[in-house]
Amino acid sequence: MSKFRKKKKGMPALSTASLPDIVFMLLFFFMVTTTMRETDLLIDSPRLPSASEVKKLERKSLVSTIYVGKAKDAKYGTGYNRIQLNDKIATPDDVPSFIYLERDNVSEAEVPFMTTSIKADKESSVGTLADIREKLRDVNALKLSLSTHKGSVINK
Amino acid sequence: MARRENPEINAGSMADIAFLLLIFFLVTTTMDVDSGIPKKLAEKTEVEPPIVKEKNIFQVSINRNNQLLVENEVMELKDLKDAAVKFIDNGGGIGNPMPGKEAGAACDYCKGAKDPESSDHPNKAIISVESDRGTEYGTYVAVQNELLRAYTELRNRLCQEKYGMSFDELEKAFIDSARKDESLRKKVEDIKASYPQIISDTDPTNVK
Numbered sequence: 001m002s003k004f005r006k007k008k009k010g011m012p013a014l015s016t017a018s019l020p021d022i023v024f025m026l027l028f029f030f031m032v033t034t035t036m037r038e039t040d041l042l043i044d045s046p047r048l049p050s051a052s053e054v055k056k057l058e059r060k061s062l063v064s065t066i067y068v069g070k071a072k073d074a075k076y077g078t079g080y081n082r083i084q085l086n087d088k089i090a091t092p093d094d095v096p097s098f099i100y101l102e103r104d105n106v107s108e109a110e111v112p113f114m115t116t117s118i119k120a121d122k123e124s125s126v127g128t129l130a131d132i133r134e135k136l137r138d139v140n141a142l143k144l145s146l147s148t149h150k151g152s153v154i155n156k
Numbered sequence: 157m158a159r160r161e162n163p164e165i166n167a168g169s170m171a172d173i174a175f176l177l178l179i180f181f182l183v184t185t186t187m188d189v190d191s192g193i194p195k196k197l198a199e200k201t202e203v204e205p206p207i208v209k210e211k212n213i214f215q216v217s218i219n220r221n222n223q224l225l226v227e228n229e230v231m232e233l234k235d236l237k238d239a240a241v242k243f244i245d246n247g248g249g250i251g252n253p254m255p256g257k258e259a260g261a262a263c264d265y266c267k268g269a270k271d272p273e274s275s276d277h278p279n280k281a282i283i284s285v286e287s288d289r290g291t292e293y294g295t296y297v298a299v300q301n302e303l304l305r306a307y308t309e310l311r312n313r314l315c316q317e318k319y320g321m322s323f324d325e326l327e328k329a330f331i332d333s334a335r336k337d338e339s340l341r342k343k344v345e346d347i348k349a350s351y352p353q354i355i356s357d358t359d360p361t362n363v364k
Contacts, residue, residue: 016171023174030181049297053304054191063190068293117192126218126296127289130359137200145192146297 043069046121050151064102068120092131220290240306251277
């Protein structure tokens with residue numbers, strides 16, 4: 001019985017009880033600052049092509065994104081040319097109204113700086129891109145960015 | 157026997173758990189920096205486009221099997237950049253007037269072959285990309301990228317000669333100065349005007 005009662009004398013252990021608090025604080029900081037994707041993708045996440053001559057998109061609030069790729073839902077077919085605007089599958093004809101909606105979200109003075117970013121799968125066809133481009137020209141949304149990964153091109 | 161003291165709960169491993177979570181979030185968080193190939197679309201106007209001489213156009217066509225036809229010759233993607241550099245940098249004639257100048261002059265910074273059958277001046281040299289509706293987007297982007305690389309190479313070369321640094325460094329210095337440094341702005345604009353990027357996308361056949 002006596003061996004339970006015996007207490008070793010010595011340096012009291014350094015209290016690490018506050019360490020979790022510090023780490024949790026860091027953890028919460030990262031959890032809060034991490035921005036999750038705002039829109040649910042209805043298409044398979046596009047496999048972006050690679051390019052080396054890329055420019056970063058600044059001013060995220062002025063960027064409207066159009067996704068092109070294969071729809072997750074089989075009823076839209078298996079081609080890689082489905083267009084997603086906001087959170088629904090759309091056709092090129094819906095692009096102008098999408099741009100108008102996006103323009104409502106920013107102030108008048110910033111409209112000329114708005115950029116449309118196209119995130120298209122590398123297997124999608126240029127025809128789709130051309131259709132979108134035509135519609136964008138119709139509504140005078142002339143700044144376009146073809147979203148890519150940074151990397152070398154010639155390694156297929 | 158006296159009541160045993162409540163043993164302290166060992167909180168040491170709590171830190172480990174929290175660290176594990178922290179590292180998990182650190183690793184899975186992709187600070188998604190959106191980057192891409194910038195393009196400027198042409199405004200829709202009623203104005204008829206000016207007639208451009210055949211020799212000032214560098215025709216790149218991509219067919220539905222993702223093969224390239226450059227100036228009526230089949231070409232591999234890897235050769236495209238050099239062909240484009242050769243075309244842009246030819247400097248075989250008189251160019252459009254540079255900004256701030258009255259009359260056009262011959263290209264005095266070009267190092268090309270000065271072939272009278274090829275482009276007159278970098279600011280007259282137009283690259284026209286024509287693609288089929290069925291062309292793969294990946295190939296299209298690759299072609300655009302190769303063409304932009306050609307311009308980058310030329311701009312870097314000229315900038316190195318004139319200002320002793322590459323164009324990328326110059327642009328970075330300009331952006332770091334919060335786009336306020338006037339002398340840097342002049343330099344950037346000078347290089348951009350010397351080798352303007354003129355890439356025209358011809359609409360694929362049968363666009364609505």
